[in-house]
Amino acid sequence: MTEAPATESLAAVPLAIETRGMTRQFGALKAVDGVDLAIPRGSIYGFLGPNGCGKSTSIRMLTGLLKPTSGDIRVLGEPLKGAEEKLRRRIGYMTQKFSLYENLTVLENLSFVARIYGLQGRQAKDRIAQLLSLYSLAGREGQMAGSMSGGQKQRLALAAATIHEPELLFLDEPTSAVDPENRREFWERLFDLCAMGCTILVSTHYMDEAERCHGLAILERGIKRADGSPKALMQAMGARVVEIGGQDLRTLKQQLLTEAPVLSAAQIGSRLRVLIRSQIDDPVAWLGQRVGAREMDEVRPSLEDVFVTCTGQRAGGGDHVA
Numbered sequence: 001m002t003e004a005p006a007t008e009s010l011a012a013v014p015l016a017i018e019t020r021g022m023t024r025q026f027g028a029l030k031a032v033d034g035v036d037l038a039i040p041r042g043s044i045y046g047f048l049g050p051n052g053c054g055k056s057t058s059i060r061m062l063t064g065l066l067k068p069t070s071g072d073i074r075v076l077g078e079p080l081k082g083a084e085e086k087l088r089r090r091i092g093y094m095t096q097k098f099s100l101y102e103n104l105t106v107l108e109n110l111s112f113v114a115r116i117y118g119l120q121g122r123q124a125k126d127r128i129a130q131l132l133s134l135y136s137l138a139g140r141e142g143q144m145a146g147s148m149s150g151g152q153k154q155r156l157a158l159a160a161a162t163i164h165e166p167e168l169l170f171l172d173e174p175t176s177a178v179d180p181e182n183r184r185e186f187w188e189r190l191f192d193l194c195a196m197g198c199t200i201l202v203s204t205h206y207m208d209e210a211e212r213c214h215g216l217a218i219l220e221r222g223i224k225r226a227d228g229s230p231k232a233l234m235q236a237m238g239a240r241v242v243e244i245g246g247q248d249l250r251t252l253k254q255q256l257l258t259e260a261p262v263l264s265a266a267q268i269g270s271r272l273r274v275l276i277r278s279q280i281d282d283p284v285a286w287l288g289q290r291v292g293a294r295e296m297d298e299v300r301p302s303l304e305d306v307f308v309t310c311t312g313q314r315a316g317g318g319d320h321v322a
């Protein structure tokens with residue numbers, strides 16, 4: 001993975017996306033609520049959050065497909081409003097669901113998308129050949145898209161979304177239907193694209209994917225709860241993490257969740273991982289007074305801990321105090 005540029009210290013770097021107060025209401029529901037973003041060009045930026053937190057709605061607004069109820073959006077240096085059509089040639093978008101034609105072949109799908117972007121003749125042929133090789137689809141030109149595996153479909157979708165060499169690529173939960181090996185491989189391709197200068201905005205609810213991003217926003221119920229590089233978010237977390245060993249961790253967990261400074265307690269294997277508000281100076285000593293003599297270690301926070309601290313939710317649900 002390339003070294004992450006800390007999004008906080010990149011004031012001078014040109015921005016691919018800039019929003020102020022981006023909001024979208026559906027009736028009474030604020031699906032996206034006053035979101036400010038400053039996403040540097042050339043970075044991979046993540047939207048991390050559970051289902052329904054407003055990731056897709058944000059992406060649809062940023063691509064110009066959905067009008068915001070209020071707020072300002074600038075994309076690739078221009079105000080988005082009024083420039084949606086022009087900008088569409090400079091951006092790529094891979095939706096959550098496979099959006100190509102299942103009953104067309106790989107080649108027919110790519111030729112169709114090439115035509116949409118005005119690629120013709122030799123130029124289209126060369127670009128398609130390049131993409132087939134890059135995304136390990138050579139030899140599958142004649143295969144129906146609908147008959148391919150999840151990983152192959154996803155590579156085809158990425159090839160189609162980047163056929164016109166976009167400067168900015170939006171990926172909405174691109175790996176939800178693929179296995180871990182294909183996910184890893186897919187992220188390698190994203191870093192290749194990034195190295196060629198493409199800015200990537202990717203939504204996910206997987207912590208490990210979010211951790212790969214240069215910068216990310218944690219979203220909850222349409223609100224941006226935190227923003228920064230994974231490392232900076234972990235360093236700035238307003239809580240410390242202690243792992244406790246020993247017997248009867250289920251009862252211990254219930255006991256600790258009644259204590260106000262305990263933000264969450266979740267069992268991981270044979271240890272209980274406890275998040276304690278940083279107002280407690282010495283969390284190990286503080287816990288020792290409550291749980292007695294047990295094996296205890298303060299450990300490095302993870303992005304999941306940051307997520308729990310920001311939102312009060314654990315990705316798997318349930319192991320927190322509101």
Ligand SMILES: Nc1ncnc2c1ncn2[C@@H]1O[C@H](COP(=O)(O)OP(=O)(O)OP(=O)(O)O)[C@@H](O)[C@H]1O
Binds near residue numbers: 049057
């Ligand atoms: N067209 C719409 N009409 C009404 N409500 C909508 C519409 N689109 C989205 N919503 C609502 O807005 C909220 C945010 O949805 P959104 O799809 O942006 O979330 P998400 O984080 O992308 O989650 P998911 O991964 O489940 O799509 C949800 O409560 C959803 O039901």
